Amino acid sequence: MSLKLVIGDKNYSSWSLRAALAMDLTGVPYEEIGIRLYQPDSRRQLMAHAPTGKVPVLHTEEGPVWDSLAIAEYLAERFPEAHLWPRGQYARALARSVCAEMHSGFMALRSHLSMDLARDQALAEMPAEAQADIDRVCRLWADCRQRFGQDGPYLFGHVSIADAFFAPVAARMRSYRVALPDEAAAYVETIYQWPAFQRWYQAGLREVGA
Numbered sequence: 001m002s003l004k005l006v007i008g009d010k011n012y013s014s015w016s017l018r019a020a021l022a023m024d025l026t027g028v029p030y031e032e033i034g035i036r037l038y039q040p041d042s043r044r045q046l047m048a049h050a051p052t053g054k055v056p057v058l059h060t061e062e063g064p065v066w067d068s069l070a071i072a073e074y075l076a077e078r079f080p081e082a083h084l085w086p087r088g089q090y091a092r093a094l095a096r097s098v099c100a101e102m103h104s105g106f107m108a109l110r111s112h113l114s115m116d117l118a119r120d121q122a123l124a125e126m127p128a129e130a131q132a133d134i135d136r137v138c139r140l141w142a143d144c145r146q147r148f149g150q151d152g153p154y155l156f157g158h159v160s161i162a163d164a165f166f167a168p169v170a171a172r173m174r175s176y177r178v179a180l181p182d183e184a185a186a187y188v189e190t191i192y193q194w195p196a197f198q199r200w201y202q203a204g205l206r207e208v209g210a
């Protein structure tokens with residue numbers, strides 16, 4: 001087996017984090033290739049590795065798979081025994097819905113609170129549209145946990161792709177010191193306790209000398 005995951009800076013690249021967490025859920029060894037973003041040479045390196053010039057991209061024996069959601073689906077299909085999606089049919093559908101919502105939405109949250117794992121400071125003022133995204137995330141997390149969270153602390157009880165997709169959001173909640181309802185704060189802590197996230201987080205801090 002030869003899987004290579006090309007990623008960006010661990011401190012900043014939220015899409016890379018999603019794919020790396022999904023990769024970790026498979027339990028399969030893989031090679032990691034890191035590209036520093038926002039450097040004079042970044043574009044050339046990105047174009048050398050990724051058809052879109054963006055990370056993450058997963059290189060498989062048959063060719064590249066790009067975009068975090070496509071990578072997650074590929075891994076779930078290739079390693080079915082790892083149960084990357086929740087087991088119940090509707091739980092799976094809901095998990096896919098919330099990942100798709102994350103993938104194509106929450107623009108204000110993403111632009112005003114861009115991922116910076118080393119940050120530990122609130123915004124001077126939270127823009128109303130970012131707060132609306134945060135409120136929606138909290139409702140969404142509460143809904144998943146209430147319906148399917150009985151078997152563990154993750155969104156669908158057991159850890160799944162849905163947690164990989166919302167881990168960067170949890171990180172923003174903490175690093176921007178966002179005030180949260182208790183259950184959302186507990187979920188953020190769950191993400192920080194997730195060993196795969198912790199490894200990435202610590203590496204991200206080292207990258208920026210924090």
Ligand SMILES: N[C@@H](CCC(=O)N[C@@H](CS)C(=O)NCC(=O)O)C(=O)O
Nearest residue numbers: 008013014015054055056067068069
């Ligand atoms: N929808 C894509 C987004 C990928 C993306 O925007 N990646 C950023 C890093 S987080 C990137 O490669 N930026 C470099 C550039 O645009 O030059 C995914 O899910 O993989």
